[in-house]
Amino acid sequence: MEIRFTLNNQEVVLDVNPSMRLLDVIRKELHLTGTKEGCGEGECGACTVLVNDEPYNSCLTPVINVLDKKVMTIEGFRETKEYRIIADAFASMGASQCGFCTPGMILVTHALLKKNPHPNEEEIRFALAGNLCRCTGYQAIVNAVLKISEENK
Amino acid sequence: MIKHFAPTSLNEALDILENNDCYIMSGGTDLMVQKHVSSGLLPKFDKSVLYMMNIKELDYINQDDKGNIHIGATTRYVEIENSSLIPAIYKEVIKEIASPNIRNMATLAGNIANASPAGDSLVPIILNDASLILASKNIERELLVKDFILGVRKIDRKANELIKEIIIKPQELNYFYKKVGSRKSESISKISFLGAYRIENDLIKDLRVALGSVYIKVVRSLEIENKYKNISSKEIDDAQFVKDYLALIDPISDQRSTKEYRNQVAENLLRAFLLELKGGSK
Amino acid sequence: MLPEYKTSVKKVDNEDKMAGKAIYTDDIQMDNALFAIPVRSTISYGKILKIVTPALPQGYFFISAKDIVKENVCNIILSDWPVFPAEVHYKGETIGLIVGPDKKICLDLASMTHATYNEFEPVYEMKNSYVHKEFTKGDTSKFLDAVKVFSEEFETGYQEQVYLEPQGMLIYLENNQIVVKASMQCPFYIHKAICRTLGCEESKVRVIQPAVGGAFGGKEHYPSLMAAQLATAITKIKKPIKMIFDRKEDISFTTKRHPSKTEISAYIDKNDNIIGVKIHVGIDGGAYVGCSAVVLSRALIATTNTYTFDNVAISGDAYCTNKVPSAAFRGFGSPQSIFAMEQFINHLADFLHVNRDELRNKYLVKTGDITSTNGIFRDEIILPVLIKKAKEMSNYEVKKKEYAKPGSFRGIGISTFLHGCGFTGSGESTIINAQLKITKDKNNIVRFYTSQVDFGQGNLTTLKRIVVDTLGIPEEQVIYEAPDTNKTLSTGPTAASRTIIIVGGLAAKAAKHLKEIWKDGEEQEIIEPYVGPSYIKWDEDTMQGDAYPGYAWGVNVIEVSVDPITYEVKVEGAWSTYDVGHAIDERIMIGQADGGLAQAIGWAYFEKEVMENGVFRQKTLSDYVIPTMMDLPKMETAFIDNPFPYGAFGAKGAGELTFVGGAPAFCSALEQAINRKVNKIPALPEYIMELMKNGN
Numbered sequence A: 001m002e003i004r005f006t007l008n009n010q011e012v013v014l015d016v017n018p019s020m021r022l023l024d025v026i027r028k029e030l031h032l033t034g035t036k037e038g039c040g041e042g043e044c045g046a047c048t049v050l051v052n053d054e055p056y057n058s059c060l061t062p063v064i065n066v067l068d069k070k071v072m073t074i075e076g077f078r079e080t081k082e083y084r085i086i087a088d089a090f091a092s093m094g095a096s097q098c099g100f101c102t103p104g105m106i107l108v109t110h111a112l113l114k115k116n117p118h119p120n121e122e123e124i125r126f127a128l129a130g131n132l133c134r135c136t137g138y139q140a141i142v143n144a145v146l147k148i149s150e151e152n153k
Numbered sequence B: 001m002i003k004h005f006a007p008t009s010l011n012e013a014l015d016i017l018e019n020n021d022c023y024i025m026s027g028g029t030d031l032m033v034q035k036h037v038s039s040g041l042l043p044k045f046d047k048s049v050l051y052m053m054n055i056k057e058l059d060y061i062n063q064d065d066k067g068n069i070h071i072g073a074t075t076r077y078v079e080i081e082n083s084s085l086i087p088a089i090y091k092e093v094i095k096e097i098a099s100p101n102i103r104n105m106a107t108l109a110g111n112i113a114n115a116s117p118a119g120d121s122l123v124p125i126i127l128n129d130a131s132l133i134l135a136s137k138n139i140e141r142e143l144l145v146k147d148f149i150l151g152v153r154k155i156d157r158k159a160n161e162l163i164k165e166i167i168i169k170p171q172e173l174n175y176f177y178k179k180v181g182s183r184k185s186e187s188i189s190k191i192s193f194l195g196a197y198r199i200e201n202d203l204i205k206d207l208r209v210a211l212g213s214v215y216i217k218v219v220r221s222l223e224i225e226n227k228y229k230n231i232s233s234k235e236i237d238d239a240q241f242v243k244d245y246l247a248l249i250d251p252i253s254d255q256r257s258t259k260e261y262r263n264q265v266a267e268n269l270l271r272a273f274l275l276e277l278k279g280g281s282k
Numbered sequence C: 001m002l003p004e005y006k007t008s009v010k011k012v013d014n015e016d017k018m019a020g021k022a023i024y025t026d027d028i029q030m031d032n033a034l035f036a037i038p039v040r041s042t043i044s045y046g047k048i049l050k051i052v053t054p055a056l057p058q059g060y061f062f063i064s065a066k067d068i069v070k071e072n073v074c075n076i077i078l079s080d081w082p083v084f085p086a087e088v089h090y091k092g093e094t095i096g097l098i099v100g101p102d103k104k105i106c107l108d109l110a111s112m113t114h115a116t117y118n119e120f121e122p123v124y125e126m127k128n129s130y131v132h133k134e135f136t137k138g139d140t141s142k143f144l145d146a147v148k149v150f151s152e153e154f155e156t157g158y159q160e161q162v163y164l165e166p167q168g169m170l171i172y173l174e175n176n177q178i179v180v181k182a183s184m185q186c187p188f189y190i191h192k193a194i195c196r197t198l199g200c201e202e203s204k205v206r207v208i209q210p211a212v213g214g215a216f217g218g219k220e221h222y223p224s225l226m227a228a229q230l231a232t233a234i235t236k237i238k239k240p241i242k243m244i245f246d247r248k249e250d251i252s253f254t255t256k257r258h259p260s261k262t263e264i265s266a267y268i269d270k271n272d273n274i275i276g277v278k279i280h281v282g283i284d285g286g287a288y289v290g291c292s293a294v295v296l297s298r299a300l301i302a303t304t305n306t307y308t309f310d311n312v313a314i315s316g317d318a319y320c321t322n323k324v325p326s327a328a329f330r331g332f333g334s335p336q337s338i339f340a341m342e343q344f345i346n347h348l349a350d351f352l353h354v355n356r357d358e359l360r361n362k363y364l365v366k367t368g369d370i371t372s373t374n375g376i377f378r379d380e381i382i383l384p385v386l387i388k389k390a391k392e393m394s395n396y397e398v399k400k401k402e403y404a405k406p407g408s409f410r411g412i413g414i415s416t417f418l419h420g421c422g423f424t425g426s427g428e429s430t431i432i433n434a435q436l437k438i439t440k441d442k443n444n445i446v447r448f449y450t451s452q453v454d455f456g457q458g459n460l461t462t463l464k465r466i467v468v469d470t471l472g473i474p475e476e477q478v479i480y481e482a483p484d485t486n487k488t489l490s491t492g493p494t495a496a497s498r499t500i501i502i503v504g505g506l507a508a509k510a511a512k513h514l515k516e517i518w519k520d521g522e523e524q525e526i527i528e529p530y531v532g533p534s535y536i537k538w539d540e541d542t543m544q545g546d547a548y549p550g551y552a553w554g555v556n557v558i559e560v561s562v563d564p565i566t567y568e569v570k571v572e573g574a575w576s577t578y579d580v581g582h583a584i585d586e587r588i589m590i591g592q593a594d595g596g597l598a599q600a601i602g603w604a605y606f607e608k609e610v611m612e613n614g615v616f617r618q619k620t621l622s623d624y625v626i627p628t629m630m631d632l633p634k635m636e637t638a639f640i641d642n643p644f645p646y647g648a649f650g651a652k653g654a655g656e657l658t659f660v661g662g663a664p665a666f667c668s669a670l671e672q673a674i675n676r677k678v679n680k681i682p683a684l685p686e687y688i689m690e691l692m693k694n695g696n
Helices: A022-029 A082-091 A102-115 A121-125 A139-151 B011-017 B078-080 B088-094 B100-105 B106-115 B124-128 B222-227 B239-246 B259-277 C014-018 C103-111 C140-145 C187-198 C222-237 C248-255 C292-302 C335-349 C356-361 C383-394 C394-403 C427-432 C457-472 C501-515 C586-606 C662-673 C685-694
Strands: A004-005 A008-016 A046-050 A054-057 A069-071 B022-025 B048-051 B061-063 B069-072 B131-135 B138-145 B148-150 B164-167 B174-180 B191-200 B204-212 C034-040 C046-052 C061-064 C075-076 C078-080 C095-099 C114-119 C129-137 C148-156 C168-174 C179-182 C205-208 C241-244 C260-269 C272-285 C313-322 C410-419 C435-440 C446-447 C524-529 C551-561 C569-579 C635-639
Touching: A046 A102, A054 A102, A054 B100, A082 A102, A082 A139, A082 C014, A082 C410, A102 A121, A102 A139, A102 C014, A121 A139, A139 C586, B011 B048, B011 B164, B022 B138, B022 C148, B048 B100, B069 B106, B078 B088, B078 B100, B088 B124, B088 B174, B088 B191, B106 B124, B124 B204, B124 C168, B148 C524, B174 B259, B191 B259, B204 B222, B204 B259, B204 C148, B222 B239, B239 B259, B259 C685, C034 C061, C034 C103, C034 C222, C034 C248, C046 C095, C061 C222, C075 C187, C075 C222, C095 C103, C095 C222, C129 C292, C140 C260, C140 C272, C140 C313, C148 C335, C168 C222, C168 C501, C179 C187, C187 C205, C187 C222, C222 C241, C260 C335, C272 C292, C272 C335, C292 C313, C292 C335, C292 C410, C335 C356, C335 C410, C335 C662, C383 C394, C383 C410, C383 C551, C383 C569, C394 C662, C410 C662, C446 C501, C457 C501, C501 C524, C551 C662, C569 C586, C569 C662, C586 C635, C586 C662, C662 C685
Parallel strands: A004 A069, B022 B048, C034 C241, C179 C205, C272 C313, C569 C635
Antiparallel strands: A004 A008, A046 A054, A046 A069, B061 B069, B069 B164, B131 B138, B131 B164, B174 B191, B191 B204, C034 C095, C046 C114, C061 C095, C075 C078, C129 C313, C148 C260, C168 C179, C168 C241, C260 C272, C410 C551, C435 C446, C435 C524, C551 C569
C-alpha cells in the first residue's frame, strides 16, 4: 500500500505493508537508527517519535496510522534550536548515561514544553512516565527539564 | 487471502465489512502486541485487517440536548482527557491508563472492544450504563456496553459491524475511584474500584459500585444497588454490603497478583467507600 | 535548588547519545548480515538424543554441537558451561542456531526444529550444592557460652537487569580476523571465549565495543556464550551474522541476580552482648556454576557488613538447579547478604529490647578492626560522619519518633553498608594482570588504551580526565576511545567496581610515568602493568586475609508511607551519604548514586521475578515491573571526601556501592510503617498484606 507522510519535514512515500511497525519503517526502511527498540511492547518508550507533535510509541504504531501526518524522529529534532536547549540542560544535569532512553526522553520533553513551558516536578514526572530509564533513577532527567522550566519563566 | 483495508470514511469501512471478516485495528496498542512476531517482522494476522484511524469523521466528542456525550470510535484518550465536555471522573480514570504515549494512540472504543477483564475504562463506562452504537452497512443498533461485553475478549459484534460511537449518559454523582496496579504508571490493574453516590435530604438517591480485574468482566449489580435506594446511608450494614459484593467477584492468581490480595483489597475498598459515603473523610 | 556541578567536565559521549547518533549493536548497518535464531531446549534436564531440523533451504544452516571447532566449552570463569550442550540443564538453553538471510524463515525453521531427549528429573529447589565455602574468625567455641540464641532467615528474589538495550551481537570476517561488535562489558572475556572454543590464536579475533545501552552485570558473562556460538557459526558459514534478542527472549533466558536464602544466628551472653554470630548464605546458581563461586565469595565476605563481631562462623553454598544460570548484577552477592545482616541486626535489637540504632552503633566497624576473614580495615573509616550527615539531611531522629505513633503508616529506615573495591583478594595480580598502554606521537598527541566499557557509568569521560589532569595538558591533546582488542591490552573486565580504583589508578600511574620521561616531538610508549599493594594477602581456598585493597562505604535513609487499604508503598524520600574516597566527577557520581538506589528500591519492592517449573513467569516489561518516573522520589546525596592513598586522585570504587544499601533501608522504613518484621524481598503489597493480617 502506498503510504504518504511527512518525516522530519520531508515528504515520504513508501510502498509498504500498512501493518509494518512505524519503528521498523524508520529503522529498517529509512535507516534512521536514532529511534531505539527496547521492548517491542510499548512499555519502555525508547521507540518514542512525535506524530503531529504528540509522543507515540513507534513499536506499536502501524505505519498506516501516520498517513498524512507529521512524524519527527530525533534525527529531525536535533537540527532545531529547541533541541539545543533541551540537550544542553540534559548535559548539565547528567541526564544521559547509557543514552539508550535519551532520544525518547528528549522528544517527550519537547512535546511537554510545547504544551506547558513551565512544568513543575509533578507535571514533568507525569508527562515522562511512559519512558523508562534504568541508569539515572530519573532524578537528573527531572532536574534537566526543571532547569528549562525555570529558565522559561 | 489476508487483505489490509484503510478506509477514509465510515461508509467505505462498512462496505468493506460486508464482504470481509476483519480484525478492527484502531491505535494498535493491543492488537500490535497480540500479533507481534519479532523485531523487524510484520505482525502475524490470520485474517484481514481494517484500519480505523484514517476515518476522520469518527473523531469527535459532542453533547446532545439530553446531555448525553457522544464519543466517536477513533477518538483517542488524549482527546478525551483534554475535552471540556467530559466529566472529571473519566479523566481521572484515563490519566492512570498505561502511559502518556499510549494515551496519544489508543482509543476508548478500542479498549472497550478489547473486552479485557482488566480494561480500566470499562469500569466507569459500566457504572454509567453507557451504551455504544454498532454500525453495519444497513443498520445501526445501540446496546449497553455491559451487554456488548460477553466475556474475556468476547464481544457481541457481528463480522460486518464496527463500533461507531460510545454514548455516556449524564450523571451527577460523587465518585470514589481507586486503581491498584504494580506501579504508578504503565500498570495493568490488579484491581480497580469505582463507587458512586448521590444523597439528597439524607437519603441515597443513587448508589453504584463497579469493580474491575476481579472477574471475567466488570462487576456491577443493579440488584444490590437497588437495595440501598431511598434509605439513609447510616442504615447500610457494612458487613452485608461487603459480603454481597465479595460473592460476585472471583479474582484469580496470575503473574501480577494473587487471589487473596485481590479479595482482601476489594473488601478494604468497599469498606473505605462506605466510610466516605457515610460521611467519613475521603 | 538545582545542583551546579562546578567541578564536572562535559561527558565525551553525551552529544552523540542525545542526538541519536551513537551506534549501538543493532544500529550497525551490515546489509548482508544473516540472522541467527536460537533453537532452545523444551525440557529442564536431559540428554539430547537427536535434533531434527526440517529440510533447510539453500543458504540456511543449523549450527549445533556437531559444528564445534575445538572445545565445546564457554569460558565463563569456570569451564562447566557448554557452547552447545549435549545434555541440557535448563529449559530454554540454546541447543543450536538457525542461521540464514530471512528472519521470518529462520524463525519458522527454528520452531520446526525439535529435539528428542532422555529426560531426567529436574531439581528446582536449592538443595544440591556445587560450591561450598566456610571460614571462621576468633573462637567459635564461645558460641556455647551463650544464654540466648536469636536466629532468623531472610530471602531475596531474582532480579533482571533490564538494561534498556537488549543483548545483541554482530560477528563478521575482516582482514583475516573474526570481528565481534556486541553489547558487552568485557571485550577480552569475549575474545577469550572465542579463542577457546575455536582453538585459534589470539590475533585471529578482534572485539570492538560499540555504544552499549546499559549492562549492570548482565552483559559481563552472557555475551561470551553468544560469542562462542556465533564464532562456531561463522567458521562454517563465513558470512556476517547478527543475533539481537527480543526483550521477551532476553528476560526469559539470560542471566539474573542470584536468589538467596540466608540464616543468621546471634549468640548472646548474660549481659546481652553478642559473643558470636553464625551465618549461612545460600544462593541459587542455576544450571551452571559460571561465576557463582565468586558471587558466593563476595556474599560471604560482605555478610558481617559494617559490624565487627569477635567470633564468627560463616559458610555458604551455591546451589545447582535446573534453571537459567544466575550471574553478575550490581553488587554481585553482597546486596543479598548485607540485606540479611541489616534486617537481622535490627530484629536482634527488637529481641533484646534495645534501640536499633544503638545496637548497630555498638558493633559498628572502626578503622583497624579485623575483618571477618582476618584481614584488616586499614583505611580510615568515617561511618559515624556518614551516618550523622545522612540523619541530618533526612531529619531522621524527628521523623523516627513521629512515625512511631500508632496508625501513622509511615516509617523511616537507615542502612549502613560497604563494598569491597576491585576483584577479591589478589585477583588483580593473579588473574587479571591489567596492562595499560599509553603512547605519545611526534605531535605530542597522547593516546591511551583500556578494555573498560562505558555503558553509561561515564568512565570514557573519567578515565580520560584522570590522564588529562595527571599530565596537565589540554583535553584535546589526549585521545581515548572505546576498547578495540586490536589496539588495547587487557586492563581487565568492567566489573567489580574496579574501573576507577584499579584502572583509573593504573592510568594515573602511566600518565605520571609518561610525564616524567616526556620528550617533546618524540614518539614514546609505556606499558604500565598493575602492581597491587603488597599488603594484600589473600587465600581463596581458606577465605583468609585481606579480601580487597580498599572499601567504599555508604549510608541510605529512606522514608515510606503505606496505604493501609491497598498495602501499596510510596517512597517519600531518600537521602544518601557515601565515602568513595574522592568523587572525581560529582555529576557522574550523583548519577551512579541515583541510579543504584533506584535499582535497589526496584529490587526491594517492585521487581517480581518468579520461576515456575523452570520457566520465568514474568517475561515482558509489562509483567516484570521496574520503577517509572512516578514511582521514585527526589533523592539527595552527599559524598564525603576521604582520599584513598592508592586511588587516582584518592578515588575508590562506586559502581556497585550505591546499590547495596537501598533494600534494607527501604525494609527498615516499611517495618516501622506497618509495625511488622520484613524478612523477604520483594516486599510486595501481597506480602505486606499477609504480614499485616497475621502479625509477627
